Amino acid sequence: MNIAIIGAGAGIGLESVIQALEKGHNVTALSTKSDHIPDHPNLIKINGNATSSIDMTKTIKNADVILITVGTKNKKATTLFSDIAETLIKVGRELNFSSPVLIITGFGAGESKNYVNFFMRTVISLFLKDQYINKTEMEELITKSNLRWEIIRPGMLTNGSATSTYKVLSRLQRGIKVGKISRADVANFLIDEAENQRFIHQYVALSN
Template sequence: MTMRLAVFGATGPTGVEVVQQALAQGHDVTALVRDPDKMAGLVPNKELKIEKIDLSSADTVEPHLQDKDVVLSCLGSSTWSWSAVSFYTDSMKVIVTAMRKNKVKRLLCVTSWYTEDDPSNPPPFLIRWVFIPIFLARILYNMAQMEQYLQGCEDINFTAVRPPMLTMGPVTDMEFRTEEGQQVRDREGVGGMCRADVARFMLSTMSSEDWVRKCVAVIAVPKKKTS
C-alpha cells in the first residue's frame, strides 16, 4: 500500500536509506530538511519532495505534515557529548505537536540499544562500564527521555526502533531478530547493524501492529541455511 511519508533527518546516513528505499517501494516521500540542496545531491530523484524546515517550533513544522500518513524521524545528535543533551526530546515534542495539529497518528523513530540500564539484561562489560559512561551516557539518557515522553503520548502510535552499533553497507535480505527490551540476546554473535537494514526494518514496520506503542530492539542476522 502506497503511503505519504514525512522523513525528518533525511540527510543523515540512515535517513538517506529510508528515503531511497521508500521511493523504490513507490511511497510518496517528503524529506524535511534544513538544507534542501544537500538533500537533492544525496538523493537525485525527481519523485522526491524536498521541503526546508525549522525545528524551533511546532508552528513552523505543522504545514509540512498536512495529509501525511506516517512520520519517520532519523534525527540524531553527535556521536558523543560532554554536556547535557536535550535534542531528542526537544525535537520530538515539536514533531508530536505538529502531528497532533494534522491528526497524524503513526510515528517511527530511531533510538538505540542500552538507552536504559537493565541489570537483568546488561551490555557487555566494556560497553557498560567504559564505552557508555565515557562517550554515550548523555545521548542515551536523552534518548531514554524521548522514549518515555512517547510512552506518555497516548494518541500517538509510535514505534521506537532500537538498533545496535550502526555500520555502513548495502541493504541485505538478512533476517530480523527483535526483542522488546534493551538488546536482542539471540543474535548469533552479530554485533552491529547496517543503516540500510535499519531503514528496511522501519519501512517494514510502518503498517504493522506488532510494535505499535513499543520500543523494539532489532538486529539483522544471516538466514539459516536449509538443506
Template structure:
C-alpha cells in the same frame, strides 16, 4: 527483500543523516511518496518525482507542520552532532521530538518511528564483554546523548501515538540485506550490529504492522 504494500506518504526528519537518507532512498524505490525535512536542503542531493524536500528544523516545527497534513507515517531520524568524542548536553532528541509529537497531534497523524540506541539500557542477554563496553565505556562517553534518548523514549511512550522506538546496536554502512532478527518489547540475544539500510528496511516494511505499534524494537543480524 522487497515486500509489496500499498503506496504511502512518508515524512522523514533528518533526511540527510545515515538512517534518514537510506530511508528516503528505499521508500522512493518502493514507489512511496516522501517528504524529506532537513535544516539544509542542499545536503540531500536527490531528485525524484515522488520526493519533496522541505527546509525545516525539528526544534522549530512551525516550519514544516503544514506538510504533516497528508502523511501516513513519520520517521524521526535526527541525530546530534559530536559523536563518541564530542558528547555534550543536548535536548535535541527529547525536546525536538516533543515538538514533533505536538505537531503530529495537531495535524492528526498517528504513526511514527523514533530512533534510539541499544546501549541506553544494558541488555542482560548480550555477551559479557559487550555489556562491559556498553556500561563502562559507551554510557560514560555518550552519557548526555543517552540521557536525552531516555527522556525522548518516555515522552514517546506517553504520547498516545502509534509509535515504534527502534534501538539498534552498532550501526554500519553496509548494504541492506533484508535479513535480520527482531525482538518486540524484549531483549534480542547477541544483538551486535545492523546496517543503517536494514534499519530503514524494517521501518518501511512495518509501517502498517500493528504488532509493532507502541513497541520498542531491537534489531540485529
C-alpha cells in the same frame, strides 16, 4: 503511501528516503541539510528544523506514517531528542494526528540499558552518555503521549550494505544479543514496518 522522514539528510534517514522512493512511495523529507538528498519526482524536500513547529507541521500534515531518524554528532549534553519529541507531540495534537510514528533511538536507551553488552556499555559511558540520557527522555515523552508510537532501538550502526537478514527483537530478556547493524538494514526495517505496522506501541531492537 505518503511517508514523512524527519532527519532525512544523512545516515538512516537518507537511506530511508532512497529505499522508500525505490518502493514507489511519496516522501516528504525534513533536514537541516536537504541539499544532500537526491532529487526525485515523488520527493518533497523541506530544509528546516525538527524542533520548529512550523517545519514539523509542513512535513507531517499529509503523512500516512512518520519516521523519526534524527541523529547528532554532538557528544556533549543535548536536549535535541526531547525537544523534537515535544514538538512532535504538540503538532500532532494540533493536527489530531493518528498515523503511526516510528522513532529511532538506540539500544541502550530506556530499559534496554540494562541489557547492553560490556563493549557497548563502555562506548556509551565514555562517548555517548548524554545522548542516551536524552534519547531516554525522548522515549518517555513519546510513550506517554497520544501518538501511535513505535520505538526502534538499533545496535551499533555501520555503513554496510543492506542484507535483510537482521534480527528483530521485540522483548528484552536475559542473554539478549544486540550487536552491529547497518544503517541500510535499519532503513529496510523502517520502510517494511511503515507498510505493515506490526509493532505499534512496542519497543523493538535490531541487530545482525
